[in-house]
Amino acid sequence: MTQLKVPVTSLDHVLGDDDALVTVVEYGDYECPHCGAAQPVLGQILAQFGNQLRLVYRHFPLIEIHPVAGPAAEAAEFAGSRGKFWKMHQAIFANQQRLSVPLLIALAAQLDLSPIELRDALASGAFVAKVRGDFMGGVRSGVNGTPTFFVNGVRHDSPYGAADLSSEINRAILAAAA
């Protein structure tokens, strides 16, 4: 069983109740098509489990093969530093097919964030260290591709990926209640 090595803290982006029985941590890449495909599934799962579940997203961009994945992760962090991580996160995945740096800047404007501040943050690499920190934490936890999910700290190893996360979450809820 491969275990999550980096605990969830207030530095993380968390969707859902802090007292939830189950925490799912996703390591993802905004240019990875499998991550894009997992997003609607995760939305359904969050709706299904309500306050029993919280979702944490961490960056695992494979920047050598996905040239916009790095700037996209930095743009999400930029939005996060201004309280809009999840809005940017969803906007990026919704536009995955046409991601580019100009598009990221346009998305910032749509979310009432300063496009100039985002441009400067990307140019200065203000969020590079945060993104690389997520990546290396993932490597140390045995993340071997994207998306990789951890359910209450245990890596979800399944050929179906997100599609059978809900049965794993059910098991975790039963285990937590026992």
Added chain:
Amino acid sequence: MSIILPKGTQAPAFTLRVTPDQSLSLDDFRGRRVVLAFYPADWSPVCGDQMSLYNHVLPEFRRLGAELLGVSVDGAWCHQAFARDRKLHFALLSDFEPKGAVAKSYGAYRSAEGVAERALFVIDEKGMITWSYCSPVALNPGADGILDALEALPPLERQDDAAQGSRNVA
């Protein structure tokens, strides 16, 4: 799964082709640490395939004083195309002729399929295997085991000749 060479074994020497006109020998890295990653084949169809993942962890391997070498039975031309496509910054060695001979010498060859195992070896500066791991062939073993094994080694003594100017083998 094969029985791969365990830690405490001297790493078998080899010389393999990297590109159609360049070769590398394990002896070239004497005095430095080597991560030898055998894998079944180029062109895995997933985003985070093993070699792509290691490409992104390369700065960490190098910070820990180790050079990474990938090995499969694919030919040098195939490696060249794969490395270019995935923008790999480390050498892929071609265990092509006689086929799989180096993988066999490490106990990391799957005769039924005619490919290498997903087998990892950390080799120290004296050419000794200090850690090895064989993953189920369908499962990308990730990089955490390699990093843990490299961190478990004593600090590398600085050798001015060897340490200077990282050899760019890619």
